[in-house]
Amino acid sequence: MEYERDFLRHLYRRMVTIRLFEEKVGELFLGGEIPGFVHLYVGEEAIAVGVCAALTDKDYITSTHRGHGHCIAKGAQIGPMMAEIFGKKPGYCKGKGGSMHIADFSVGMLGANGVVGGGYNLAVGAALAAQMRKSGEVAVCFFGDGASNRGTFHEGVNMAAAWKLPAIFVNENNQWASTTPYRTTNNIEDIADRAKGYGIPGVVVDGNDVFAVIEVAKAAVARAREGLGPTLIEAKTYRIKGHFVGDPEKYRTKEEVQKHFTANDPIKNFAQKVIGAGWLKQADLDAIHAEAAREIEQAVAAARQAPYPDDSELYADLYVEGVS
Amino acid sequence: MREITFSEATLEAMAEEMARDERVFVMGEDIARQGGIFGQFKGLPQQFGLDRVRDTPISETAIVGAGVGAALAGMRPVVDMHFADFITVCMDEVVNQMAKIRYMFGGQCTMPLVLRAPDGIIRSAAAQHSQSLEAWFVHVPGLKVVIPSNPADAKGLLKAAIRSDDPVLYFEHKALFPTKGPVPDGDHLTPIGKAAVVRPGRDLTVISYSMTMHRALEAAETLAGQGIDAEIIDLRTISPIDIDTIYASLAKTHRLLIVHEAVKAGGVGAEIAARVAEEAFDLLDAPIARIGAPFVPIPFSPALEKLVKTTAGDIVRAAQQLCR
Numbered sequence: 001m002e003y004e005r006d007f008l009r010h011l012y013r014r015m016v017t018i019r020l021f022e023e024k025v026g027e028l029f030l031g032g033e034i035p036g037f038v039h040l041y042v043g044e045e046a047i048a049v050g051v052c053a054a055l056t057d058k059d060y061i062t063s064t065h066r067g068h069g070h071c072i073a074k075g076a077q078i079g080p081m082m083a084e085i086f087g088k089k090p091g092y093c094k095g096k097g098g099s100m101h102i103a104d105f106s107v108g109m110l111g112a113n114g115v116v117g118g119g120y121n122l123a124v125g126a127a128l129a130a131q132m133r134k135s136g137e138v139a140v141c142f143f144g145d146g147a148s149n150r151g152t153f154h155e156g157v158n159m160a161a162a163w164k165l166p167a168i169f170v171n172e173n174n175q176w177a178s179t180t181p182y183r184t185t186n187n188i189e190d191i192a193d194r195a196k197g198y199g200i201p202g203v204v205v206d207g208n209d210v211f212a213v214i215e216v217a218k219a220a221v222a223r224a225r226e227g228l229g230p231t232l233i234e235a236k237t238y239r240i241k242g243h244f245v246g247d248p249e250k251y252r253t254k255e256e257v258q259k260h261f262t263a264n265d266p267i268k269n270f271a272q273k274v275i276g277a278g279w280l281k282q283a284d285l286d287a288i289h290a291e292a293a294r295e296i297e298q299a300v301a302a303a304r305q306a307p308y309p310d311d312s313e314l315y316a317d318l319y320v321e322g323v324s
Numbered sequence: 325m326r327e328i329t330f331s332e333a334t335l336e337a338m339a340e341e342m343a344r345d346e347r348v349f350v351m352g353e354d355i356a357r358q359g360g361i362f363g364q365f366k367g368l369p370q371q372f373g374l375d376r377v378r379d380t381p382i383s384e385t386a387i388v389g390a391g392v393g394a395a396l397a398g399m400r401p402v403v404d405m406h407f408a409d410f411i412t413v414c415m416d417e418v419v420n421q422m423a424k425i426r427y428m429f430g431g432q433c434t435m436p437l438v439l440r441a442p443d444g445i446i447r448s449a450a451a452q453h454s455q456s457l458e459a460w461f462v463h464v465p466g467l468k469v470v471i472p473s474n475p476a477d478a479k480g481l482l483k484a485a486i487r488s489d490d491p492v493l494y495f496e497h498k499a500l501f502p503t504k505g506p507v508p509d510g511d512h513l514t515p516i517g518k519a520a521v522v523r524p525g526r527d528l529t530v531i532s533y534s535m536t537m538h539r540a541l542e543a544a545e546t547l548a549g550q551g552i553d554a555e556i557i558d559l560r561t562i563s564p565i566d567i568d569t570i571y572a573s574l575a576k577t578h579r580l581l582i583v584h585e586a587v588k589a590g591g592v593g594a595e596i597a598a599r600v601a602e603e604a605f606d607l608l609d610a611p612i613a614r615i616g617a618p619f620v621p622i623p624f625s626p627a628l629e630k631l632v633k634t635t636a637g638d639i640v641r642a643a644q645q646l647c648r
Contacts, residue, residue, distance in 0.1 A: 060397060093430035103429040110396050111429055115420050121386045122421065125393020125401075132349065132375060132399065139393070152416075155383035159390065162381060317431030318465060320489035321516070 001211065008280055009288060011053060011210055015045040015267050017292040018069045021078065022241075024296050025068065025085060025099075029245040033304070035087050038099045041069030043208070043240030046266035047172050048073035050213025051140060051233075054221045060108045060126040060139040062119035065100045067112030070142050076104040082299035088306040095309045096317070108137070117150025119143060120169070124156045127167035127224075138166040138224040146177025148191045157232065161198040164229035168220045171232070172207060174239035179251045192234035200230050207235030208266040211273070238264070325506035331364045333475035333507050334440075334496065337482035338365070338402070340511070342372050345400060348486055351378035351387060352404025352440075361406070362442065362501040384410050388417035388439065392425065395437045395491075402486060408443035408495060409455050422491045423466035434489035438482070444497035444535055444585055445622060448629055454622035456534070456586035458495050462563040462595060468516055469563040471495040473537035475505040477560055480514025488516060497535040497585075519566035521573065525555035528579035528646050531570065531596060533559040536583045536615075536634050543639035552647050562592050570596065571604050578609035579646045583639055588616025613642050 022040040029038050041048070044066075052061070052073035063070040071081055076092070084091025085099050092102050103111035110126060113119045123141035130137040147153065148171055160167040171191050175182045188194075195202025201223070205216045213235060220231035238260040242249045249257075274280040328336070342348045349372075350365070356379040359366035369377040380387050384405070391403040405411055411418060418439065426435050445454045461469045468490050472478040478496065485492035522537075523544050532540040537558050544554040555573050559565065574580060580600060582593035593614040600612060617632045 062393070091430070093428060093432070096430050097428045101428045103432055105396075105429075105432045110393070111425065113421075115416055118389075118416060118421060121389020121417065122393035122396065124386060125390035125395070125399075126397040127393075128390055129394040129397035129399045132394075133347075137397075139397075152385045152389065155381070155386035156389065159381055159383055159386040318427050319468070320426070320434055 001215070003279065005279065008274055009284065011049055012270060012274075012280070012285060013288050013292060014049045014073055015210065015270065016289050017078065017295070018045045018048070018072045019267055020292050020296050021068060021072060021081075024300060026241065026245045028300065034085055034099075036098045036100070038085065038245045039066040039243065040241040040245060041066050043261060043266065044172055044174060044237045045069055046210035046213055046270070047170065047207045047235045047237060048142065050210040051142075051170055051217040053214050054217035055138065055140065057107050059137050060110050060123065062110050062123040062126075062139070062141045063112040064119060064142055064144060064147065065112060065114055065116065066144070067100070067102060070112070071102050071104060071109055074104070074109045075107040076102070076109055078295055078299040079302055082303040083306050086303040086306070087308065088303055089309045089313075090302075090306050094313060094317070117143065117147040117152045120152045120156030123167055124160045124165060127160060127165035128163065130166050131163070136225060138168060138221055140168045140170055142170050142172060144177065145171065145173040145175065145182045145186070145191065146180070149177075149185060157198050157200075157230065160230040161200045164227060166224035166227070167230040168217070168224060169230060169232045171234040172237055173234055174237045176239045176243065178243045190234055192232055195232040198232075200232060202232045202234070204234045204236065207237035208264045208269055210266060210270055325508060327504045328475055328507050329502055329504050330475045330478045330496070331362055331501040333479035334364050334482050335366065335368065337479045337486070338368055339371060341483055341486040342368070342376060347398065347400045348402065349376040349378065349399065350402040350404065351380050351391070353380055353382055353387075353406045355379060355404050360404070362498060364501060384414040385417055388414040388422065391437050391439070392417060392421045392435070395435050396425070396433055400436045400486060402438045402440060405439060405441040407453050408441035408457055409452050411439075411441060411457065418461070419464050423464050427466055435491040436489050437491045438485045438494055439492070440494045440496060442498045443495050444499055445629065445633055446498040448624050448626055450624040451621040456495075456584070458493075458562055459586055459591045459595075461493050462592060466491065467563060468492045468561065469495070470516060470561045471534045472514070472560060473500070473534050473558050475503070476507045476512065477514045477558070479507055480512050481516065481560065484513050484516050492516065495534065499535060514560065517561045517564050517566060519560055519569040520558045521555060521569065522558045523554065523556040525553040526576060527553045528581060528643055529555045529557060529570070529573040529577045530581045530583060530639065530643065531557045531559060532583040533562065534585065536585050539634055539636045540583055540639055542636035543643065546636065546640050547643050550644070552643055554643060559592075565596065565599075567599060570600065571607065574600065574604060574607040578607060580608065581613045581615070581639070581642050581646055583615045583634060585634060586616055587619055588614055589619050591616045610646050613646055615639060615642055
């Protein structure tokens with residue numbers, strides 16, 4: 001498969017932006033500058049970027065508590081994301097959501113979700129809206145292996161399958177449901193096998209290979225747009241960081257994590273492939289990396305300077321129609 | 325004025341709003357092919373098709389969750405809970421998603437979603453099909469809660485709820501469906517957040533809503549024969565509560581009795597009593613009285629079920645006590 005150079009640059013830019021953003025957020029959190037909790041997407045960048053590369057701005061996604069990567073991949077801006085994570089007024093949600101509740105409706109990002117498994121049915125509903133008005137959008141639900149054990153998985157996937165909705169369920173199997181290893185809570189190796197039970201395609205893909213992800217996502221999007229219904233994609237990956245920043249990670253060894261990261265870093269995989277194939281040069285990648293780093297530094301500086309929401313904002317946006 | 329049943333009134337509201345706005349649709353269990361267990365959807369599928377009047381799987385989290393997702397994607401869904409008791413199955417979707425999404429995302433979206441919930445005691449339906457759970461939702465910021473007692477308000481509040489850009493829980497007492505009452509012709513809307521003084525009086529204020537409203541009106545007739553002139557307020561909306569109408573009445577009567585079918589402990593009456601005690605104690609000439617169900621699940625046996633239902637006699641006795 002051949003790809004346009006601009007497209008390759010775009011993929012790298014988004015993946016590197018996610019990586020650098022997450023590393024920076026982790027550092028700021030440990031430095032005490034960020035309130036709440038943050039869950040990082042390091043090592044899983046190829047999934048969000050690969051899937052969103054098959055979507056348009058009009059298509060919808062629903063996300064998870066580990067949602068920064070999905071936001072960036074769908075085209076959300078770094079500045080208001082960082083401000084939101086700081087709890088500041090120029091944030092996407094005016095500081096009322098925080099890391100676990102970033103949304104950008106202007107690019108079809110219907111929100112991260114603090115409830116594990118809370119996103120399935122929102123995506124199903126967005127897909128239902130698209131089907132009813134015949135407007136052609138698809139809706140993607142990202143979810144983890146932990147979320148795959150929520151009952152909402154069954155209710156959402158079944159409804160989407162029964163109604164042939166343009167929904168795509170993208171499982172990010174990073175092997176860890178918080179502190180619990182995948183195989184201790186599931187009796188099957190592949191979550192994608194469950195697709196059979198709903199009469200829809202189930203596909204396993206290497207989640208650390210952005211090109212492989214793009215191809216399965218394109219097929220799922222084409223199927224959804226043709227009115228043939230949902231696809232369940234299981235992208236195999238590994239959670240490089242703890243469940244949250246500050247997680248003591250007593251449930252696994254540093255060596256295990258390092259082994260995975262060294263052997264299968266999606267960004268390194270990408271660089272090796274594009275340089276090896278002669279599609280891009282190291283200098284191209286370095287320039288993109290520097291540009292992304294600059295953008296993040298600017299976002300951090302702006303977020304630090306930005307004001308917190310005024311006290312008068314407390315009740316704003318609770319209701320559209322006034323309640324005294 | 326013409327008289328129609330409560331059920332017919334809700335049906336008119338649905339048909340008028342669906343004809344007025346093609347983004348309005350309704351989904352739930354057994355609403356299309358069966359017409360709803362109380363006939364409250366009869367004829368709608370013939371008029372609007374099975375796409376817009378949709379039988380769903382028995383999947384409450386998907387029904388409400390997809391309603392939320394469809395609303396985020398620009399539709400104006402009405403979802404039917406079959407029995408209000410089943411809201412318990414999808415509390416995450418109602419409390420964490422539907423109620424919070426607009427606020428949590430800083431006002432980026434609206435949530436024009438109506439959740440219809442047939443509640444209350446009917447024909448020994450027993451513990452899991454008879455509850456009045458409305459008070460739970462008064463405790464959740466972001467929701468609006470309406471609860472009509474008669475066909476005119478059933479129509480007017482349902483139409484207002486469908487036109488609202490805020491999420492509305494619409495409780496409709498199952499035993500009220502066949503009851504008849506006058507309903508104005510034309511585009512009849514009842515404002516959300518406004519109580520109605522349905523019987524003016526000077527000796528005490530009786531506040532109620534839904535089924536027990538009728539017991540309160542019966543009691544008022546009996547009391548009138550005994551020289552006690554009760555002012556009866558139909559709350560109609562319980563979140564937000566129309567406190568101004570309550571205070572205006574108390575300024576006249578100085579005595580307050582609150583009546584509902586729901587369990588007395590932690591009920592809407594408790595909230596009103598607390599607010600009046602905090603904010604308008606000086607208006608009172610007697611302690612506040614409340615009538616609600618005893619603290620038990622609704623029993624099956626007719627012999628026991630009748631012990632948890634409020635009667636007009638209960639209200640008469642409480643009013644006599646207050647006016648001694």
